[in-house]
Amino acid sequence: MIKILVIEDEVEIRSNLLELLTLEGYNVVGADNGMTGLLGAFEHLPDLIICDVMMPELDGYDVLRALRQEPKTIATPFIFLTALANKGDVRQGMVLGADDYLTKPFTRADVLTAIKSRLQKQAASQAQLLKLQQEIQLFREGLSGNQVELLTNIRQHMKEAATKLEIVVNILKALPPSEQRERSIALVQNVCASDIKILSQIPNFEYLLETTPM
Numbered sequence: 001m002i003k004i005l006v007i008e009d010e011v012e013i014r015s016n017l018l019e020l021l022t023l024e025g026y027n028v029v030g031a032d033n034g035m036t037g038l039l040g041a042f043e044h045l046p047d048l049i050i051c052d053v054m055m056p057e058l059d060g061y062d063v064l065r066a067l068r069q070e071p072k073t074i075a076t077p078f079i080f081l082t083a084l085a086n087k088g089d090v091r092q093g094m095v096l097g098a099d100d101y102l103t104k105p106f107t108r109a110d111v112l113t114a115i116k117s118r119l120q121k122q123a124a125s126q127a128q129l130l131k132l133q134q135e136i137q138l139f140r141e142g143l144s145g146n147q148v149e150l151l152t153n154i155r156q157h158m159k160e161a162a163t164k165l166e167i168v169v170n171i172l173k174a175l176p177p178s179e180q181r182e183r184s185i186a187l188v189q190n191v192c193a194s195d196i197k198i199l200s201q202i203p204n205f206e207y208l209l210e211t212t213p214m
Contacts, residue, residue: 002119003027005046007037007063008081009055013104017050020108021115034058038066041073048118050102050111053082053093061096068097075125077118081106 004026008014014030021028029044031037035057041049049067053060060080067073079100080093093101099121100114172181 001025001027002048003029003044003046004115005029005031005037005041005044005049005051007031007034007040007049007051007055007060009033009052013052013081017111020111024112026115034060034063038063041067041076042070045072046076047122048077048079048115050079050081050115053080061092064093064096064098075122077122079114079118 004021006014006017006021006028008017008030009032011032014032018028018030029040029046031040034051034055037049037051037055038058041063051060051063058066060082064078064080067076067078077099078097079102080098081102081104083104099118102110102114
């Protein structure tokens with residue numbers, strides 16, 4: 001069952017939301033101020049949080065800021081309840097990581113639509129992440145011992161090549177046009193050529209030889 005945390009200091013609004021969401025089949029938890037709400041979020045790890053902006057102890061912005069600093073709640077969908085409707089307030093919440101705003105007074109449809117939208121987007125993001133993780137796992141399982149060794153060698157080679165390129169670039173910047181400068185340019189080209197050569201040893205990397213500008 002989907003769990004929703006409602007953080008609201010006004011008793012009537014909090015009670016109405018808890019009743020509405022319970023009737024809709026959600027598992028709900030209530031908190032009467034920002035501090036208890038923050039502690040409740042860490043304890044219950046809800047699937048979605050509805051939070052008032054202006055509250056005692058800790059306001060909604062501080063609650064959101066704290067949640068986004070914790071790995072377990074960094075991506076929890078978060079909906080603000082507010083009587084503040086100016087663009088500056090909305091922008092501040094969005095910058096902190098809020099997903100949506102509900103302006104008081106709101107209707108039953110407003111609440112349910114916002115919740116449904118946020119949960120659908122969260123589910124889609126989780127599905128994409130799971131698919132990516134599965135693809136990575138399949139890729140790893142499909143690697144032979146020789147391929148793993150090759151990729152390790154490539155990673156080390158590229159680190160060394162980057163260091164070499166940085167040195168050469170610094171030399172070029174310090175030199176006026178001259179024969180020595182041309183030799184340095186030739187050195188850069190040689191280093192790049194060796195990078196492409198080692199990448200071409202991996203299947204599906206051959207196209208780099210054709211598409212990489214020389």
